[in-house]
Structures are given as structure tokens and as C-alpha cells.
Amino acid sequence: MSFGARNRIVIAPGDSRSMTLLLEQCDGNCWGVDGRAGPNLACEGCGRAVATRIDDCGRWQTVWLEPDAVLRRPSVLPPAPPPDWDDLARAEHRVPPVDPDGSWNRRWETAVGVALAHLVAVTEDRPVALPSGPVTDLLGHAVGRYLPTGPDARTVGLAGPGIGTPRPRPDVLLVPRHPVTGTPWRPPADDAEVVPLDNGVWAFLAHPDETSPLPASGLLPDGVLRDGVLRDDYPLPPRPWRLLTPDDYAFEYTLVRLPAIRTPRLRRYHEGRRP
Structure with a gap:
């Protein structure tokens, strides 16, 4: 990252819990917040700034957790095997x-x-x-x-x-x-x-x-012709x-x-x- 602390953890905004916006830290452009003012999410319990919410046009919607403000704990359930x-x-x-x-x-x-x-x-x-x-x-x-x-x-x-x-x-x-x-x-x-x-x-x-209703060889598939005429509603x-x-x-x-x-x-x- 060109700014911010090292080893920050990024999660989807929908996966964040028990945090509230710090409105005075929500600088950004006309479409939302871009994190330029630093952490803009605080813990609901203690009020400490713990993360930065990014939600601006042209950017991925993310929540960046500050490494010195959160602890990483393993899940109770074993991880699912990744798809092969x-x-x-x-x-x-x-x-x-x-x-x-x-x-x-x-x-x-x-x-x-x-x-x-x-x-x-x-x-x-x-x-x-x-x-x-x-x-x-x-x-x-x-x-x-x-x-x-x-x-x-x-x-x-x-x-x-x-x-x-x-x-x-x-x-x-x-x-x-x-x-x-x-x-x-x-x-x-x-x-x-x-x-x-x-x-x-x-x-x-x-x-x-498929990019064309016309086959490279052989016969036209069923449904492409209507009354012997090439359909004009074929989904190009x-x-x-x-x-x-x-x-x-x-x-x-x-x-x-x-x-x-x-x-x-x-x-x-x-x-x-x-x-």
C-alpha cells in the first residue's frame, strides 16, 4: 500500500461487525469515503479507531483493519478444503x-x-x-x-x-x-x-x-431458425x-x-x- 500501516487485514464490508463510523474522518470525493483521513471506523464498545472503510467510485468496497488495534483468532470450525x-x-x-x-x-x-x-x-x-x-x-x-x-x-x-x-x-x-x-x-x-x-x-x-448463430460446419441447431428464416432475436x-x-x-x-x-x-x- 502507498499509505497506512503494514500488515493491515482487508475484509468485505459485510463481514465487519460492532463498528461505527467516525464522521469527522470520512473525507472523500463526491461519491463516498476514500480513507484519506485515516481510520474512520471505531469499536462500538471502546471507541478506539480500528479500521478504514473505503466506499468511493472506482474503488473496491473494503474495510482495512489496523494491525495494532485487532487480534487475529482462528475460527472454531476447520477451514473448508479449497476447490481443486x-x-x-x-x-x-x-x-x-x-x-x-x-x-x-x-x-x-x-x-x-x-x-x-x-x-x-x-x-x-x-x-x-x-x-x-x-x-x-x-x-x-x-x-x-x-x-x-x-x-x-x-x-x-x-x-x-x-x-x-x-x-x-x-x-x-x-x-x-x-x-x-x-x-x-x-x-x-x-x-x-x-x-x-x-x-x-x-x-x-x-x-x-458462443458468439454466432451460424455453425462452423454441419446443420443449424434447433431454435435458431424460425419458419426457415434466421431469427432476429438471437441473443448476440x-x-x-x-x-x-x-x-x-x-x-x-x-x-x-x-x-x-x-x-x-x-x-x-x-x-x-x-x-
Whole structure:
């Protein structure tokens, strides 16, 4: 974090209990509080400031617990086992990139920004070649904003549970990040470079929705034709009005925390991007 104490604990606002707002500490912009005045939640019992509530436009809604004001205790119940990779590969885990109103999904914008920071780090600011299909269609413009073009590009491929690893093996693999443990998926006996991607975003790239009522081959499926004519109410996917732009804050905050940023090449890259 660029401000605040180290080792703060973040929880969802709905998981907070027995706290009340300190109204004199609730500075922010026109849409809510952004935590700039410091802790703005106090214990209902003793009145001590214990946490900071963030609820402003363009920010995740969070409650940050101050490490010197709370104690962490284990739950009485044993933790549930995290889902395995095969479970996370199911199509229902997909997060569509476009919201119903035609805007890009905020989770996608943030996840792509984080993944691009890792991609810049593992390629050391060198050109990359994306695979054809959904990865290029959805991420090509975003990658072009952060990495150069040119010869000797490092190849990038999509890999993960249920789809395996492309052959020949690309230089860099886009793999899902486990939503509970945070660890990236890795192919067995493979320690080459991987770029972790939000599991819901990865699932959509690995198992994209149907995008056309016309089949690649064979006959039209039932329900697509009405009285021998292509239906005009077929649910086409929403089309955003602009190309996908990664969240630059997510990119910046991730990149500066990766060990690779200490190398001279990436330090020059980072300095060149700063205004």
C-alpha cells in the first residue's frame, strides 16, 4: 500500500461487525469515503479507531483493519478444503468481459492490468506473439499498449486445467490463479515462465461463449431458425464502444512489487512510463 500501516487485514464490508463510523474522518470525493483521513471506523464498545472503510467510485468496497488495534483468532470450525483445479475449470466460472450496459467488466480491466505486469516482468519488456482466437481478440490491444512490437517475439499460449499445454510449448503460459490460495496453475514437471490470470477471466478465454448463430460446419441447431428464416432475436453478445483498456493503477501497483523490477532493463521501462 502507498499509505497506512503494514500488515493491515482487508475484509468485505459485510463481514465487519460492532463498528461505527467516525464522521469527522470520512473525507472523500463526491461519491463516498476514500480513507484519506485515516481510520474512520471505531469499536462500538471502546471507541478506539480500528479500521478504514473505503466506499468511493472506482474503488473496491473494503474495510482495512489496523494491525495494532485487532487480534487475529482462528475460527472454531476447520477451514473448508479449497476447490481443486478441475472444479475451477468448469464453464460456469467464466466471467464475461462485457457488462449488460456495454461497458467492460471492472474485474476484467483489473485482472488484465495485473496479468500484464507479470507479462512485462517475465518477458523483460520484449515483444510477444499472442495465440489466435479469444486471447488476441480480447487482449491484443491491451498488450500493444504495454509491450513493444518487433522481431524475435516471445510466444504466449493459454494453458490450464482441462485444456493442458499447447504443443510446441510457448515461451510463456497464461494460466489461472487459484481464487483461494492465490497460486498459479502449473503443468506437471514444468518450471518455465507462467503469467497468472484471474480464474474467472481465464475460464472465459479457455471456454468462450458462443458468439454466432451460424455453425462452423454441419446443420443449424434447433431454435435458431424460425419458419426457415434466421431469427432476429438471437441473443448476440454485447459490443463495447471502445477497446479493452487495462486498469493502469493495477498494472503499476503490481509491477513495482515484483522482484524483476530491480533489474536495470525493467527499471528503465518503469521510469520511461512515469509522467
